[in-house]
Amino acid sequence: MDLKNKLVVSASPHDRTHKTVRSIMLDVIIALVPALIASVVFFGPRALLIECIAVGTCVIFEYASRVFMKREQTVGDLSAVITGLLLAFNLPVSIPLWMVPIGSAVAIVVAKQFFGGIGQNFVNPALIGRIVLLTSFPVAMSTWTAPLTWSKQALDGMTSASPLADIHTMVSTGVTPDASLTEMLLGWRAGCLGETCAIAIIIGGLYLIIRKVISPTIPLIYLGTVALFMLVAGKGDLSFVAYELLGGGLMLGAFFMATDYTTSPITFKGKIIFAIGCGLVTSVIRIFGNLPEGVSYSIILMNILVPLIENITLPKPFGTPKKEKKEKEAKKS
Amino acid sequence: MGKIHVPGVIKAVKKVRGGVKVNHHKNTADLEVVRMPEPKQVILPMQQHIGAPCTPTVKVGDTVAVGQVIGDSDKPVSAPIHASVSGTVTAIGNVKLPGGAMVQGVTIESDGEMRLYEGIEAPHVETKEDFVKAIRASGLVGLGGAGFPTHIKLNAPSKIDTLIINAAECEPYITVDYRECIENSWDIYSGIRTIMEFLEIPNVVIAVEDNKPEAFKILEQIVDGDSSAGGAIKIMQLESRYPQGAEKMMIQSATGRQLPPGKLPSDIGCMVMNVASTAFISRYLKTGKPLVSRSLTVDGLAIKEPKNVRVPIGTSISDIIDFCGGFKEDPVKIIAGGPMMGVAITDLDHPLSKSNNALLAFSEKDAKVFKETDCIRCGRCASACPISLVPTRIVRNTKAKDADALVKDGVMVCMECGSCAYSCPAKKPLVQHMRLAKALVREAGAK
Numbered sequence: 063m064d065l066k067n068k069l070v071v072s073a074s075p076h077d078r079t080h081k082t083v084r085s086i087m088l089d090v091i092i093a094l095v096p097a098l099i100a101s102v103v104f105f106g107p108r109a110l111l112i113e114c115i116a117v118g119t120c121v122i123f124e125y126a127s128r129v130f131m132k133r134e135q136t137v138g139d140l141s142a143v144i145t146g147l148l149l150a151f152n153l154p155v156s157i158p159l160w161m162v163p164i165g166s167a168v169a170i171v172v173a174k175q176f177f178g179g180i181g182q183n184f185v186n187p188a189l190i191g192r193i194v195l196l197t198s199f200p201v202a203m204s205t206w207t208a209p210l211t212w213s214k215q216a217l218d219g220m221t222s223a224s225p226l227a228d229i230h231t232m233v234s235t236g237v238t239p240d241a242s243l244t245e246m247l248l249g250w251r252a253g254c255l256g257e258t259c260a261i262a263i264i265i266g267g268l269y270l271i272i273r274k275v276i277s278p279t280i281p282l283i284y285l286g287t288v289a290l291f292m293l294v295a296g297k298g299d300l301s302f303v304a305y306e307l308l309g310g311g312l313m314l315g316a317f318f319m320a321t322d323y324t325t326s327p328i329t330f331k332g333k334i335i336f337a338i339g340c341g342l343v344t345s346v347i348r349i350f351g352n353l354p355e356g357v358s359y360s361i362i363l364m365n366i367l368v369p370l371i372e373n374i375t376l377p378k379p380f381g382t383p384k385k386e387k388k389e390k391e392a393k394k395s
Numbered sequence: 396m397g398k399i400h401v402p403g404v405i406k407a408v409k410k411v412r413g414g415v416k417v418n419h420h421k422n423t424a425d426l427e428v429v430r431m432p433e434p435k436q437v438i439l440p441m442q443q444h445i446g447a448p449c450t451p452t453v454k455v456g457d458t459v460a461v462g463q464v465i466g467d468s469d470k471p472v473s474a475p476i477h478a479s480v481s482g483t484v485t486a487i488g489n490v491k492l493p494g495g496a497m498v499q500g501v502t503i504e505s506d507g508e509m510r511l512y513e514g515i516e517a518p519h520v521e522t523k524e525d526f527v528k529a530i531r532a533s534g535l536v537g538l539g540g541a542g543f544p545t546h547i548k549l550n551a552p553s554k555i556d557t558l559i560i561n562a563a564e565c566e567p568y569i570t571v572d573y574r575e576c577i578e579n580s581w582d583i584y585s586g587i588r589t590i591m592e593f594l595e596i597p598n599v600v601i602a603v604e605d606n607k608p609e610a611f612k613i614l615e616q617i618v619d620g621d622s623s624a625g626g627a628i629k630i631m632q633l634e635s636r637y638p639q640g641a642e643k644m645m646i647q648s649a650t651g652r653q654l655p656p657g658k659l660p661s662d663i664g665c666m667v668m669n670v671a672s673t674a675f676i677s678r679y680l681k682t683g684k685p686l687v688s689r690s691l692t693v694d695g696l697a698i699k700e701p702k703n704v705r706v707p708i709g710t711s712i713s714d715i716i717d718f719c720g721g722f723k724e725d726p727v728k729i730i731a732g733g734p735m736m737g738v739a740i741t742d743l744d745h746p747l748s749k750s751n752n753a754l755l756a757f758s759e760k761d762a763k764v765f766k767e768t769d770c771i772r773c774g775r776c777a778s779a780c781p782i783s784l785v786p787t788r789i790v791r792n793t794k795a796k797d798a799d800a801l802v803k804d805g806v807m808v809c810m811e812c813g814s815c816a817y818s819c820p821a822k823k824p825l826v827q828h829m830r831l832a833k834a835l836v837r838e839a840g841a842k
Contacts, residue, residue: 068725069729069740071741072764072824073827073830074811075826076755076757077418077761077763078819078822079817079818082768083769086771086773086820136768180769180771181769182769323771323774328774328785372788377777377783378805379656379804379808380781381654381658381808382655383655
């Protein structure tokens with residue numbers, strides 16, 4: 063049989079893992095499903111509508127950007143679906159629907175495709191989308207709806223304060239927030255769509271850790287740093303620490319945003335520094351800042367520092383002598 | 396895990412970082428090595444080892460016998476080449492090696508007699524010098540795949556304190572080293588004792604992966620049964636994880652030492668020998684028959700009858716495949732060596748060389764031709780790298796042609812084990828990038 067010019071020739075290795083970028087992204091989407099269900103349970107069909115609009119527009123923007131830029135089509139890798147879901151999870155249920163595509167456009171077109179598409183963005187696209195919406199439409203983005211009121215009354219009548227503002231002052235005023243800790247854990251509180259149900263987020267996070275999509279390093283150290291900081295700030299009040307951990311977008315941020323491959327360090331030491339940085343900035347904004355929430359800003363700030371963190375945390379190649387030795391040798395010669 | 400308290404059995408002193416859990420595909424593990432009838436013709440390339448190529452010492456028309464030297468070199472790093480069949484030299488010309496390089500090759504038409512060369516007799520060995528000289532004459536090179544001339548290894552100027560016998564066989568599919576442990580365990584043991592004696596090596600570690608319990612058991616029985624070794628020989632059970640069998644990893648597992656870049660194992664007191672090479676040494680000292688044949692695994696979904704087969708060196712790949720029943724379906728990829736570090740070949744006329752331990756014919760199903768996508772910076776390449784490199788960074792610096800940065804990234808330490816590319820979900824040809832990076836650094840250094 064003549065096999066000339068028929069055989070595939072490629073560099074080794076000739077066996078590959080079955081995992082692909084698409085399969086990893088699909089795992090992340092699966093991990094986001096519990097939080098998606100929780101958002102619909104607590105905030106009603108409008109939550110699902112917002113999520114559909116966000117995902118739909120993100121996918122359309124991704125597709126259109128690639129066509130417009132005459133680049134290879136990458137919409138099939140499913141990363142735009144994740145960006146859409148995460149963006150929607152960071153929006154309140156009462157947001158005017160026309161604002162959602164603006165967030166999608168900023169996330170996909172500006173933050174991601176302007177920089178070259180998947181793997182090239184230096185900040186988390188969904189978070190940039192959220193921050194642009196928050197600074198452009200501060201009122202719409204900070205109008206909170208009490209959970210499980212969607213079936214009873216019209217939405218606009220049932221606004222509620224974000225419990226996070228109450229939490230920050232609970233130690234000084236002595237007033238406990240409206241929601242109990244159990245309610246906080248279950249997601250029975252006002253907040254953005256996907257951030258309230260801590261249990262659902264943790265289930266998703268555990269799924270990602272078990273499937274080895276993410277390592278537990280960043281979420282654990284991020285949450286741990288916030289817990290430590292709050293323990294000191296709350297003068298040892300453990301319920302304050304628990305409220306801070308469960309409040310706002312911390313859980314969502316720690317498991318799904320700070321662990322984004324593209325915008326977090328590759329090196330193990332780098333991950334630790336990155337996570338501690340996220341924790342410190344989040345805590346400082348929460349306790350000392352004017353804003354009630356600091357998760358988005360802290361992650362974005364640390365995203366920008368990733369190249370620097372990686373540069374100083376590169377592992378030493380196998381067998382290379384320790385630094386002092388090298389310097390000694392250099393001095394000798 | 397903790398139940399092993401048998402003296403002589405040890406665990407890795409220092410575990411290997413990273414690596415990948417590969418599918419082992421040790422389908423041929425239970426197949427005894429069968430001898431292939433001699434082919435009509437063999438082509439013996441003059442370069443089957445790391446080092447200087449040999450020059451033919453025969454002319455077209457010469458009659459040669461099995462074991463007769465047909466190529467040699469006066470350069471220190473080289474190994475002579477012997478006729479693997481008896482017959483007539485019909486051509487001396489260029490042959491293409493699997494990697495694409497052209498070298499001189501001697502073609503011998505077999506007379507079908509497999510007549511042994513008269514000059515063959517067991518070498519007289521009394522001192523280390525005799526031993527090294529005899530091994531040079533045997534033409535032995537590392538049979539595990541690297542092909543480094545063994546006599547150079549044995550003649551290291553520094554004192555060796557640990558001899559490591561590599562029976563890890565971490566490459567998927569390949570089972571010839573395993574078969575060597577089962578079928579020729581006494582040859583391996585006597586080879587070890589010989590090396591220990593002539594080189595005065597106080598410690599020996601035989602390394603086996605834990606997916607080969609039978610080989611482990613047999614070697615353990617032999618080691619335990621001989622009290623004269625005085626506990627100097629230990630068996631190390633390694634986790635079955637690629638690339639445990641790489642030389643640098645072996646040394647680290649057995650002694651905890653890390654081989655510095657650019658150094659030889661002997662510089663840190665170690666010597667790593669493949670099991671098949673060790674067994675060959677003992678057979679050679681008994682019979683004086685040089686390296687004229689070797690065992691290899693023939694497997695892959697496109698092969699009709701996968702086999703472990705002993706083949707005269709220089710036999711063409713198509714003859715070997717014919718002996719294994721030919722193809723079951725159209726092969727998509729044919730690999731000389733294992734799937735992790737082997738070379739994909741372009742045609743079947745290549746001759747089998749001394750260091751070739753497997754021949755795999757992959758069908759559409761196991762060839763796994765993936766489409767490359769964009770890097771998502773997931774870092775799997777960096778976690779998989781057993782020598783702590785960050786491959787995605789090296790790719791960037793290669794594209795930027797920044798040789799200084801590449802040296803700092805440690806690319807020259809890379810042993811091209813393929814763990815990074817194996818684990819890459821974007822299917823980047825990372826090993827190819829590493830090779831490009833190394834070429835770039837060499838080029839910059841030459842300027």
